[in-house]
Amino acid sequence: MNATTSSLVDARGVPVSDCQPQSLQDYETALLQFHSYFGDPTETLSQTLEADPEFVLGHIFFASALLMMTERQYLPLIREHVEQAEALSGKANARERLLTLAARQWMEGDWDRASLTWDQVLLDHPLDAMALQLGHLTDFYRGDCFNLRDRVCRVMTSWDKSVPGYSYILGMQAFGFEECNQYDKAELVSNTALEMEARDPWAVHALAHVLEMQGRFDEGKIMYRERENDWAPDNGFAFHNWWHLALYHIEHEDFDSALNLYDEQILPDDSDVSLQMLDASALLWRLHLQAVEVGARWDRIAQLWANKTPLENGYYAFNDLHAVISFVGAGRFDAAREVLAAVETAAQDNAGVTRMMAQDVGIATCRAMIAFGEQRYADVLDQLLPIRTVAHRFGGSHAQRDILTQTLIESALRGDRPELARNLISERKLHKPFTPLSQRFASRLAA
Ligand SMILES: [Fe+2]
Numbered sequence: 305m306n307a308t309t310s311s312l313v314d315a316r317g318v319p320v321s322d323c324q325p326q327s328l329q330d331y332e333t334a335l336l337q338f339h340s341y342f343g344d345p346t347e348t349l350s351q352t353l354e355a356d357p358e359f360v361l362g363h364i365f366f367a368s369a370l371l372m373m374t375e376r377q378y379l380p381l382i383r384e385h386v387e388q389a390e391a392l393s394g395k396a397n398a399r400e401r402l403l404t405l406a407a408r409q410w411m412e413g414d415w416d417r418a419s420l421t422w423d424q425v426l427l428d429h430p431l432d433a434m435a436l437q438l439g440h441l442t443d444f445y446r447g448d449c450f451n452l453r454d455r456v457c458r459v460m461t462s463w464d465k466s467v468p469g470y471s472y473i474l475g476m477q478a479f480g481f482e483e484c485n486q487y488d489k490a491e492l493v494s495n496t497a498l499e500m501e502a503r504d505p506w507a508v509h510a511l512a513h514v515l516e517m518q519g520r521f522d523e524g525k526i527m528y529r530e531r532e533n534d535w536a537p538d539n540g541f542a543f544h545n546w547w548h549l550a551l552y553h554i555e556h557e558d559f560d561s562a563l564n565l566y567d568e569q570i571l572p573d574d575s576d577v578s579l580q581m582l583d584a585s586a587l588l589w590r591l592h593l594q595a596v597e598v599g600a601r602w603d604r605i606a607q608l609w610a611n612k613t614p615l616e617n618g619y620y621a622f623n624d625l626h627a628v629i630s631f632v633g634a635g636r637f638d639a640a641r642e643v644l645a646a647v648e649t650a651a652q653d654n655a656g657v658t659r660m661m662a663q664d665v666g667i668a669t670c671r672a673m674i675a676f677g678e679q680r681y682a683d684v685l686d687q688l689l690p691i692r693t694v695a696h697r698f699g700g701s702h703a704q705r706d707i708l709t710q711t712l713i714e715s716a717l718r719g720d721r722p723e724l725a726r727n728l729i730s731e732r733k734l735h736k737p738f739t740p741l742s743q744r745f746a747s748r749l750a751a
Contacts, residue, residue, distance in 0.1 A: 310322040314335075318399070318429050318431050319397050319399060320361055320397070321395055321400055323356055323362070324359070327355070327361075327362060330348055331349075334365060335433060335469070338369060338434070338437060339472040340503060340505065340506075342503070342540070346366055346370060357388075360395065360396045361403075364404055365434060367385035367389070368434070371407065371438075372438065372442075373579070375578050375612075376619040389403075389404040402421055402424055403422075405421050406418040410442070413656035414655065415445065415446055419439055419443065419451070422435045422438055422439035423439065423455065423458075430459035430461075431462055433469050433472070440455060440456065443455060444699060445699040447695075449483040452483050453477065456476045459473075460477065465500065471500035471501035471507070472497070475504050478490045478493040478507055479506065479509065479513065481493060487517060490511075494508075503534045504534075504535075505534075505539050508527075508545060509548065511527060512548045512549075516551060517736060518736075519555075519736045519739055521552040524549070525552050528545065543569065543571070544580075546565050546570050551703065555740065555741045556739070557744060559594065563598065563601075566587055570587060571604075578623045581609060581630075582622070585626040585627070585629050586629070586704065589633065589673075589711075594741075598633075602635075606631050606633065609626075609630050609639075610631075610636075617642065617647070618643075618662065620658060621658070621661040621665060621698045622666075624646070624647050624650075624662075625666065625673065628643050628669075628670045632673050632676070632677035637677065641674065644670040644671060644674065651663035664698070665691055665698040668687040669698075669708065672687035672708075676714075679718070681716075681718050682719050684712070684715040685724070689712070692708055692709070714745075732745075
């Protein structure tokens with residue numbers, strides 16, 4: 305049977321080229337794992353592909369899910385599966401050929417082009433939940449907050465609660481609203497998603513962002529604890545939700561609770577997952593800014609980043625920044641400078657959007673963090689002030705990029721620039737209602 309004669313469709317009615325019946329069932333399992341972060345879709349698909357090596361959609365999904373790890377180490381495996389999907393293009397349908405193209409574009413560094421290709425898939429197949437989530441995550445990694453919201457909105461009229469997986473689409477939409485500062489809508493849609501499916505860590509996360517940005521930290525703590533059994537146990541995204549809870553504690557100057565979460569939940573064991581390591585690094589940096597002693601934690605997280613060098617250096621500037629702050633925190637300035645050198649090279653040599661990220665944001669942020677570690681506060685300001693309004697270009701959320709604002713405020717305070725500190729604190733108070741952390745900054749300014 306070839307693509308033109310296949311009448312297979314997935315659970316949402318999206319066409320799938322010929323495959324074994326079990327493979328299609330496994331696809332649904334993997335998709336649920338991808339949406340919910342309960343279980344590992346690549347593990348599921350790797351078993352499927354052993355039994356059905358000509359399952360085109362399986363190769364595509366496997367490769368694309370690995371792309372979302374934003375790590376260079378997976379590129380050889382990704383390439384293998386993209387090439388297998390390409391070799392099977394004769395039996396693939398039009399949707400699958402486009403999905404294969406998107407994976408190749410992402411793999412080759414053209415994340416912008418891949419984003420457009422997924423949108424092209426969604427024109428004909430607005431119920432393609434895999435393409436939608438891949439595009440959504442890519443919007444996040446590219447700091448494209450408008451598309452984070454609007455890509456989901458463009459297909460929303462095709463979805464309703466009768467379509468399997470609808471709640472997860474609402475969770476994506478909620479996060480898009482939040483990153484566009486539409487907090488009321490974000491909260492409403494998160495709650496709708498969670499009424500339909502309580503075990504959706506992405507929707508919980510969207511709600512957590514809303515509560516943070518509105519300074520509703522007490523509510524956030526309660527929400528997380530009340531829902532803990534839904535989002536935390538055995539969940540691949542739990543470290544990030546724990547990280548948000550730790551941020552609430554930091555805003556309340558409860559640094560011990562933040563450190564306890566770090567030890568017990570955010571980085572309880574050694575990891576080689578950049579997404580997890582960067583949260584750990586960012587949390588330590590925020591505490592470091594407040595002169596909290598974090599002990600040997602810097603050495604440990606720095607070593608975890610060192611284990612990934614030099615391979616990962618210069619691949620994705622957002623990861624590079626967090627490697628640098630770990631090395632600075634641990635006093636390993638040579639290692640920090642090696643990452644910076646790789647980012648400078650990436651700004652010349654990388655393909656596609658990752659070159660822009662390194663050039664526009666990566667170099668300045670890495671230089672700034674090294675300068676902070678060397679107490680060259682005027683240099684921190686010189687590096688960060690010109691790029692802070694375009695810093696979203698290297699991805700992350702508003703909450704994650706607040707690390708740059710906090711570093712700026714601290715540098716202004718330590719670098720004898722009270723007028724700048726005053727204005728930055730004023731700005732932060734507008735973005736987030738007054739918190740003990742902001743009060744702490746303001747008190748030091750007054751002193
Ligand atoms: Fe987040």
